[in-house]
Amino acid sequence: MPPTRLPPAEAGADSRRGRFLRRWRRLALIGTGLLAALALARRAFFAGPYLPPQPLPNVPVVDLHCHVAGLGHGGSGCFISPALRDNWRFGFYLRAFGLSRAELEREGDALLPARLSARLARSRHVQQAVILALDGVVDAAGNLDTNRTEFFVPNEFVAAACRRHTNLLFGASINPHRTDALARLDRAASHGAVLVKWLPAIQEIDPADPRLEPFYRRLAALGLPLLTHTGAENSFTRSADDFADPARLELPLRLGVTVIAAHAAGGGRTADERNLDRLARLMTRHTNLFADISALTQFNRLGRLGEVLRRPEFHGRLVYGSDFPLINLPMVSPWYFPLNLRLAEMARLSRLPHPWDRDVELKQALGVPADVFARPHRLLRRP
Helix, strand or coil: CCCCCCCHHHHHHHHHHHHHHHHHHHHHHHHHHHHHHHHHHHHHHCCCCCCCCCCCCCCCEEEEEEECCCCCHHHCCCEECHHHHCCHHHHHHHHHHCCCHHHHHHHCCCHHHHHHHHHHHCCCCEEEEEEECECCCECCCCCECCCCCCEEECHHHHHHHHHHCCCEEEEECCCCCCCCHHHHHHHHHHCCEEEEEECHHHHCCCCCCHHHHHHHHHHHHHCCCEEEECCCCCCCCCCCHHHHCHHHHHHHHHCCCCEEEEHHHCCCEECCEEHHHHHHHHHCCCCCEEEECCCCCEHHHCCHHHHHHHCHHHCCCEECCCCECHHHCCCECHHHCCCCCCHHHHHHHHCCCCHHHHHHHHHHHHCCCHHHHHHHHHHCCCC
8 A cells, every 4th residue: 555645735844843843952952062061161160259258347338339310301400412312321221220211301300319219228238329420521711511521410410319318428520620620629528528520531631630739639638539430431432541541540649639449440451551450550559549349240340350359459448339220230140150159149149139239249249358348438528
């Protein structure tokens, strides 16, 4: 009896099913092999935390590096250049705060620090956060140049938010090239500023400029630390990265200013040398130089936290900061540390719902010492 032949349509479908199943079997075998290889590699190269984890300190933890922004709604005075406002990053930034543009338009920019304060109040570990103003570029006459300024958060907006929300601390920002820079500095101090924030590569400030000496002397006299970005800057459309060279901080350090190098100069090179190495060398000469650890758990800076924790130049000089809202975005995750944390620990940390608690416990699990979390409380100016 001749074999039964399937109709052409059924034979074609059977052939496609066979190819589909064979393809998936091959993919499953490849996937299993890759997982096995990763498991063996993890077993071979697992190093554990950078340092032995310690309990958190018995003092209030302060986050000294936290950002806010605004679009000018509600008379805030904030603005963001069209290039940055229309960039895809800005939508992620607002979502990290749990906000939309429509809400800001309807309720005003003050809603953003209010949401930040409410979320911070639910943290088990962090009691207060320094929210940072950001001055703009200044023209030759000493006035704000809105054509060259991409991001502006006025001191008045931040100071007002900090008066309304007691768990927020006022981080002022003053471009020292303003004609009334010293008066602005005195006014910021009288309104409760705990530090002054610079982004030299964006604000076009050369920290080594000798014309800034009066500004530095006033900073030192007021006891206001200078939190200044060091290393390459990639969040703006243009950046004069030479101004972010840590070596250019020699002048304020010599004049007695407490300087905190943001992100521990964790990116870029100057004069064919890593900025982190340039900062480490400066640490050996100045006891008033510190570095914050904000952004050092981001996937684009993996390994930098371990390096600064282990290098002797940074012992006793590191300061806790989060770089909020970036800790609430996918660029930071416990799953990026499979060679330092056990699977159960990564899973536990990833389930923590609160961004500050997740950030603190991740850094603690990686070996950030207790004194790093306690140091902002001691360094910040207290009104």
